[in-house]
Amino acid sequence: MSNIPSELKYVASHEWIRVEGDGTVTIGVTDHAQDLLGDVVFVELPEVGAEVATGDDAGVVESVKAASDVYAPLSGEVVAVNEELEDSPELVNSDPYGDGWFFKLKLSDNSELDGLLSGEDYNDLCEAEA
């Protein structure tokens, strides 16, 4: 079974969200998602300063197998992106919840956090898909 840290929040499109407590969140793709993708060879990230709304395309992750869109799980402004992924996209596979993070958002509406899934909910969803 894939690793689903309980301190993180999730969305059904297989992104994780870490609430940083300063009005920002860090976003990446889950262990389950990287396992489905296989070796990641290229990640396209949003631009710092871009405004995204929940559900918008916010990047693409390409593996040897397939290209998969990355969606903004929340609305806000992109305040940082993980530039390491440009040269080391394999971090998405080796450390999806750590060095393989994608981007950080400054939230425009904190109430959107209420709609996110807990680790337990996300685990149920992955099992239902399997």
Place this chain on the structure above:
Amino acid sequence: MGSKTALYEKHQEMGAKLVDFGGWDMPIHYGSQVDEHHKVRQASGMFDVSHMTVVDVTGTDAKEYLRYLLANDVAKLKEKGKAMYSGMLNEDAGVIDDLIVYLMTEPGVAGEWFRVVVNCATREKDLRWMSDQTASFDDVALTEQPELAMIAIQGPEAITAVKQAVSESRAALIDQLSVFQGLESEGWFIARTGYTGEDGLEIMLPEDESADFWQALADAGVAPCGLGARDTLRLEAGMNLYGSDMDETISPLAANMGWTVAWEPQERLFIGRDALQSIRDTGPDQKLVGLVMESRGVLRADQRVVVSGVGEGEITSGTFSPTLGCAIAMARVPAATKDKAEVDIRGKLVPVRVIRPSFVRNGKKVFD
């Protein structure tokens, strides 16, 4: 639940991720497809290819039958064990399948026979077609060999590693093999062939001996590799994949397989020859080329290829090349295409180079 090869339990034991492949449960990777790819380019890797279909062709008309069935000419096989790559065409010169045929005896002797290896996904239609074509011959028998396992061991260190894992007499036989030759030793058929662009062997052996041999290879340092790495390796080597790069609607001349058509002797009648001759006379409309993308991203099958002032084509196989660190593809494009094109990647036209479809051989980049 699909069919299982005799190595299924070994795959599970070694951590394979198994997927359905043409009705078989086969390893796609054992952790990382890219790592497995590098192992084959730099050292050695092994693939379970027992799902492939082996058919022995015997009888006094075996040779004449194959000279009629195949676009390449088995009469060119002049040495025991020599192998040949060929298309098997329909009357319209479309490719029914691509295959390898081995001459299993000395050429021209009484009892001369051949072994043919065809794809697994095309097994049923191939066997039906091959069987139908025997009708015009008095003495041809086709015998499938489903009880044979088949293991491909590939890479610069593959042959050395295999020799450590086999008996002395088999190791001695391996030393004698020339490239593209296969011979029997103590019930195993050992061939110096492959689908990766590296030196190596393909070994057919009884199923019940295959798990022990697989383990002996692992003990000799050979990395188990899945069909994922097999696909990126063959694409880098510029080798076609049936069903992607050609099919029954595509002639060998539009699939970079012109070199596999034996036009001489002119009096040899093979299936599809007339149709192929007329395509050759007018010149094929399309050709199969290689694409290299220097910018970031990955080329994928079915993406649209735009050739300015000439027309459009389509990617037939595309991937990220682990050896080159950029995206590569095979594409079918208008015959007048020169050295530049663009590929439609999610609505954006990205420039690519057009080259002959061969990217990596023996661990090295082969284009300028």
